[in-house]
Amino acid sequence: MLSNSLVELDRAHLVHPVASWRGHEAAGVRTIASAEGATITDMAGNRLVDGFAGLWCVNAGYGQESVIEAATRQLRELPYATGYFGLGSEPAIRLAARLADLAPGDLDHVFFTLGGSDAVDSTVRFVRHYWNSRGKPGRDQFITLEMGYHGSSTVGAGLTALPAFHTGFGVPYDWQHRIPSHYAYRNPVGLDPEAIIAASVAALRAKVESLGGPERVAAFYVEPIQGSGGVIVPPPGWIAAIRAVCTEMEILFVADEVITGFGRTGPLFACAEEGIVPDMMTTAKGLTSGYVPMGAVFLSDHVYNTIADGAGSAAVGHGLTYSGHPVSAAVGLAVLDLYEGGLLENGRRMGARLLEGLHGLADHPLVGDVRGRGMLAAIELVTDKQAKTPLPAEAKAATRIFDRAWNEGLVIRAFAWGVLGYAPPLCCTEEEIDMIVERTHRVLDQTLDDPDVRAAMA
Numbered sequence: 286m287l288s289n290s291l292v293e294l295d296r297a298h299l300v301h302p303v304a305s306w307r308g309h310e311a312a313g314v315r316t317i318a319s320a321e322g323a324t325i326t327d328m329a330g331n332r333l334v335d336g337f338a339g340l341w342c343v344n345a346g347y348g349q350e351s352v353i354e355a356a357t358r359q360l361r362e363l364p365y366a367t368g369y370f371g372l373g374s375e376p377a378i379r380l381a382a383r384l385a386d387l388a389p390g391d392l393d394h395v396f397f398t399l400g401g402s403d404a405v406d407s408t409v410r411f412v413r414h415y416w417n418s419r420g421k422p423g424r425d426q427f428i429t430l431e432m433g434y435h436g437s438s439t440v441g442a443g444l445t446a447l448p449a450f451h452t453g454f455g456v457p458y459d460w461q462h463r464i465p466s467h468y469a470y471r472n473p474v475g476l477d478p479e480a481i482i483a484a485s486v487a488a489l490r491a492k493v494e495s496l497g498g499p500e501r502v503a504a505f506y507v508e509p510i511q512g513s514g515g516v517i518v519p520p521p522g523w524i525a526a527i528r529a530v531c532t533e534m535e536i537l538f539v540a541d542e543v544i545t546g547f548g549r550t551g552p553l554f555a556c557a558e559e560g561i562v563p564d565m566m567t568t569a570k571g572l573t574s575g576y577v578p579m580g581a582v583f584l585s586d587h588v589y590n591t592i593a594d595g596a597g598s599a600a601v602g603h604g605l606t607y608s609g610h611p612v613s614a615a616v617g618l619a620v621l622d623l624y625e626g627g628l629l630e631n632g633r634r635m636g637a638r639l640l641e642g643l644h645g646l647a648d649h650p651l652v653g654d655v656r657g658r659g660m661l662a663a664i665e666l667v668t669d670k671q672a673k674t675p676l677p678a679e680a681k682a683a684t685r686i687f688d689r690a691w692n693e694g695l696v697i698r699a700f701a702w703g704v705l706g707y708a709p710p711l712c713c714t715e716e717e718i719d720m721i722v723e724r725t726h727r728v729l730d731q732t733l734d735d736p737d738v739r740a741a742m743a
Contacts, residue, residue: 291316291328303437303449315691320347323710323717325696336690336697336721338710341512341544341661342575344632345623346712352576355619359612368397368609377609380617384581387553387621390562394589397609398580401543401569402436405506407582408539408565409440410603412504415537415588418595424503425460426496428489428536432466432514435506435541444506447513462496464488466511467519470654470665471673478520485523489530499534504564509555512544515704516663518656525559537564537588543580547571547620548629548711550659551636564588574620579613624711632711635718636660639707642722649729651676651738660711664725666703666732668741676703679737689731695724 295314300306316328323346325335338344345352359376366374381395396411398404409427416424427444429435435444442450443457451457465488467481474480493502509524511517531538540563545555549571552558556566565588569580584592592601607613636659643655643662653667666682668674676682686699698706705728709721732738 322346322348323713331694333691333694333696334709334717334720334724336695336707336709338708339575340570341549341708342570344547344549344571344660344711345574345620345628346710349574349619349623351622352574352616352619355615356577356612359615363611366609366611367606369604373609374611374614376611376614376618380614380621381609383618383621384583388566388583389554389556391586392562392566392583393586394584396582396584396603397614398569398582398605399578399607400580401541401567402438402441403605404543404567404569404580404582405436405441405444405541406438407603408504408506408567409444411565411582411584411588411592412537412539414592414595414601414603416503418591421500423501426462426502427460427504427506428462428464428492428502429506430466430508430511431463432468432511432517433463433506433508433541434511434513435508436543445513462492464492466514466517467523468511468514468517469520470656478522481520482523482526486526486530489527493534493536499536502534502536504537504539505531506539506541508541508543509545509558510550510658510661512661512706515665515700515702516657516661516706518658522559524556525561528561528563539563540566542566543569544708545661547574548624548632548659549661549708551629551633553624553629555658572620573613573616574623576620577610577613577616578607579610579617628711631713632660635709635711635713635715636662638715638718639709639713639721642718643707643725645722646726646729649726649733650742651729651733657707660707660709660713662707664705666705666729668738674741677737677741680732680735680741681737682732685735686728686732689728690724693724693727695721695728697721697725 292313296310301309317325318328319326324332326332384395385393429444431446433446435441437450443461446463467485472481474484528538540556546568564585566583573579640657646652647655651666654665656663666676682703683699683701690697
């Protein structure tokens with residue numbers, strides 16, 4: 286089938302996620318034909334460095350033969366097995382045990398999902414069951430951070446605090462609340478880490494009090510680094526301080542590691558960097574390096590035991606047809622082998638090189654902030670560094686910057702307000718990291734020449 290036929294078929298039939306449907310019809314699809322390592326190739330034969338690992342997920346890189354072989358072997362031996370009726374499969378059992386061993390603290394119980402959104406939805410159900418099991422159904426209010434992302438399912442989109450996921454959908458619900466982000470670059474209290482931590486702690490305490498006190502609040506959700514909000518990195522000590530408040534008030538602390546898990550920030554899990562153990566943790570993306578769909582919810586001993594004891598001999602009525610899918614689990618095991626076999630260490634070295642390279646662009650007239658941790662980074666563009674003025678809407682950053690990067694042979698995330706997001710595969714070479722930085726520099730220069738940007742800087 287000719288590529289132009291694919292464009293027409295796509296335009297007529299395929300609904301794309303988080304897209305202007307009419308806008309996509311007009312623009313047409315860019316079709317990816319193949320991929321290897323940290324590069325992708327489109328239908329026209331153009332090779333690009335994938336500086337975003339698909340959708341922050343292909344952590345191990347493309348074309349890993351050991352992963353492909355594991356999936357192929359499992360498809361031949363046992364392509365599906367349900368977890369219902371007390372049944373199971375060896376890959377799912379072994380993956381759960383291995384993940385429990387690698388997870389922080391007593392996160393010893395694993396419920397498998399298809400991805401991050403239904404992992405978050407699962408935690409909401411588990412939180413509700415937990416408090417009902419403890420005889421405290423009044424603890425039914427949930428708190429998240431502004432600019433946080435927790436999926437686009439009906440419940441998760443309400444926990445998400447980004448307007449695009451609310452408009453037209455009737456969310457958030459009245460039991461879903463938020464406090465300001467720690468967003469250091471634009472924090473009203475300034476850049477001082479201690480002041481940011483103190484402000485967030487005070488905001489959380491005030492929000493809890495406004496909801497009727499701790500006896501009304503069920504859980505607090507947070508990403509160790511806010512991904513879709515613009516790769517917003519908290520100051521050291523922030524997440525530990527918020528965790529301490531939740532512990533004090535007996536509010537369940539849920540860490541959303543869908544993006545940060547599996548080496549993205551350096552260690553296998555970002556929570557380990559500050560030595561905290563959440564009550565529950567969600568993962569997906571890097572769990573299978575995006576090769577097949579899979580997510581997971583980690584439950585601590587006390588959460589698991591409370592729910593189990595509360596249900597007694599009755600079933601805990603939550604399940605998914607593809608929970609613990611044997612092919613996905615086999616892939617997960619193979620990907621863990623890669624992480625522990627050198628990929629984590631390579632990711633740490635290449636992450637340091639990436640951040641050093643991006644910080645080297647800080648003198649560019651448009652660069653207001655460079656931030657990140659490990660293989661997760663962002664550049665925030667402004668038209669006035671002193672006033673931190675965002676790019677004007679007329680600059681159409683989300684499309685123009687993405688297009689410029691693509692034409693330079695680079696895939697990045699271009700946020701509408703002028704943030705460039707990076708999450709390359711952990712397998713990147715030094716040459717590929719340098720290419721990401723060099724091509725970004727050219728994109729910055731082209732954006733500086735944009736008439737809409739020039740007008741805003743005049």
